[in-house]
Amino acid sequence: MLDQKIPATVITGFLGSGKTTMIRNLLENANGKRIALIINEFGDLGVDGGLLKGCGIEACRDEDVIELNNGCICCTVADDFIPTMTKLLDRPDRPDHIVIETSGLALPQPLVAAFNWPEIKTQVTVDGVVTVIDAAAVSEGRFADDHDKVDAQRVQDESLDHDSPLEELFEDQIRAADLIILNKTDLISGAQLDAVKNDVQSRSIRALNMVPASFGKLSNQLLLGLGVGTEDDIANRKSHHEMEHEAGEEHDHDExxxxxxxxxxxxxxxxxxxxxxxxxxxxxxxxxxxxxxxxxxxxxxxxxxxxxxxxxxxxxxxxxxxxxxxxxxxxxxxxxxxxxxxxxxxxxxx
Ligand SMILES: Nc1nc2c(ncn2[C@@H]2O[C@H](COP(=O)(O)OP(=O)(O)OP(=O)(O)O)[C@@H](O)[C@H]2O)c(=O)[nH]1
CATH class of the missing domain: 3.30.1220.10 (CobW-like, C-terminal domain)
Known part of the structure; x- marks a missing residue:
């Protein structure tokens, strides 16, 4: 009989929202739990891995930090992510928990779907998708379309997609979430935080579970104890891309x-x-x-x-x-x- 499934937490969020900072905090508070980390970055330079490897945190052994830098994880699931996971699961000293940091430009949906692949599904479950949001950036309107400009363009071009690539990705990361971290609250007021909460909630038809944070300082019990099994609920987390192309065409990061x-x-x-x-x-x-x-x-x-x-x-x-x-x-x-x-x-x- 197989051991209990290993929980895996997927941490997503736009570029620079504070994912690596939160993970560092999580590792510092691991309390003896063995956490394996899979890090995916957009770009050829492994900065996040470079910051976490050799960081001196006891729970963070170099062999437990795996970098996937061959492109965005959502596009390389079959070639990169699945083999990495199977190798990790074949180790004699299996981790207690797996944390996956997606690149700031990743769509989490295809990654979560990969947990339904037979060789993974029997051994691992998605404890939850945690989406980190830069609340200060949202408050400054950095993910909002300039609607006046878009409307003006639409007059010229009927086929124009209304969302900017930034806004679309932001919404896809929100829609995939089991828990949303409204991070960087040190940079905004209480009233601004309330406005950010409303903005974020308005982008999903599901009621969202949101917590404020500064430098990702939250308890591991919360972050690693969601117990959702998200892989069984992917039908409710569809991205813009999936809704537009139900046939499941490849998406890319040309934007x-x-x-x-x-x-x-x-x-x-x-x-x-x-x-x-x-x-x-x-x-x-x-x-x-x-x-x-x-x-x-x-x-x-x-x-x-x-x-x-x-x-x-x-x-x-x-x-x-x-x-x-x-x-x-x-x-x-x-x-x-x-x-x-x-x-x-x-x-x-x-
Ligand atoms: N003021 C403030 N800065 C923060 C907070 N969290 C993270 N930062 C800073 O934001 C920058 C980006 O943080 P990271 O943790 O590297 O963000 P990331 O999401 O891993 O970035 P990518 O992997 O490039 O997408 C760093 O300079 C952090 O020190 C926060 O809560 N408040």
């Missing part, structure tokens, strides 16, 4: 572009970060993150930007033999000017 910029050493990190702010604003960069080599400093500098908000801090020493590189991943909409951004970033680093 978004990601590229890595390699730079030389950065002698003046403060001024570099200030200049990056202008690059982000001038070119509508959605997300920028990576590691920076500051000459003379034994530690590597992390740079994290979500829209116009940018953070930098030294996270750990460069390992002996590790190449001290400055590499940043940049993500924006498909028409983002990659050449202009690369050259502006080079100028900022000089």
């Amino acid at each position: 978004f572009e990601s590229f890595v910029v390699g730079l030389g050493p950065v002698a003046e990190p403060k001024s570099f970060v200030e200049k990056l702010k202008s690059v982000i604003a001038d070119h509508d960069v959605l997300r920028l993150k990576g590691f920076v080599n500051v000459p003379g400093k034994p530690m590597r500098l992390v740079v994290q930007a979500v829209g116009s908000r940018i953070e930098h801090y030294f996270d750990r020493s460069w390992h002996p033999g590790e190449e001290r590189q400055t590499r940043l991943v940049v993500i924006g909409l498909h028409d983002i000017d990659t050449a202009a951004i690369s050259s502006a970033m080079n100028a900022a680093a000089a």
Whole structure:
């Protein structure tokens, strides 16, 4: 007879909403529970894995952090996710819980559907889909269509899709959720939070289960104890794409572009970060993150930007033999000017 099914929590949420930060907190409070982590990022640079691996948290052994960087997990389910899961399940020391961080651009629905594949279904169940929302970004209207503009365009073009890719993805991630974390409440007022709650609820016909949080600080009992079995309820979580194409055509991420910029050493990190702010604003960069080599400093500098908000801090020493590189991943909409951004970033680093 098979052991009890291993619960798996799917953590989704738009770029920079705070998924990795929440997972770090969750691992710090694991209390002896063995948690395996599957991390998927959009873009070729494994920043989230790089931040969690070797983070010194006891519950986070390097072999339990698995990175899937061959594209967005929702598009590579069969080739990447299923083999990774079966390998994990074949290990003699199986984890107590599996946490899957999807890329900020993933549609969670195809991933949840993968839990109905026979080789997975008998061994694992989806404890729940947790969607992290950047409540400050929602409050600033960053996921709302500019309806006046869209209406004006619609007059010209009847076939225009009313939703922007950002808004559509945002809604798909909401519709897939068993629990919604309204994160970054430190940046907004109580009244703004109420408005965000109403906005989010208005995007789903199901009553949503929402909790506010700051830096994803919530109890593991809540996050890992939902007990939903979401794989049996996928019919109620359909994405825009599924509803539009019931036939189940492949979807893609053509609306978004990601590229890595390699730079030389950065002698003046403060001024570099200030200049990056202008690059982000001038070119509508959605997300920028990576590691920076500051000459003379034994530690590597992390740079994290979500829209116009940018953070930098030294996270750990460069390992002996590790190449001290400055590499940043940049993500924006498909028409983002990659050449202009690369050259502006080079100028900022000089
Ligand atoms: N002020 C504030 N900042 C936060 C909070 N949670 C996360 N951040 C910051 O937001 C940035 C993005 O956080 P991450 O945890 O990397 O977000 P993510 O969802 O994993 O990002 P992607 O994997 O790129 O989609 C970092 O600079 C975090 O320090 C929060 O509650 N409040």
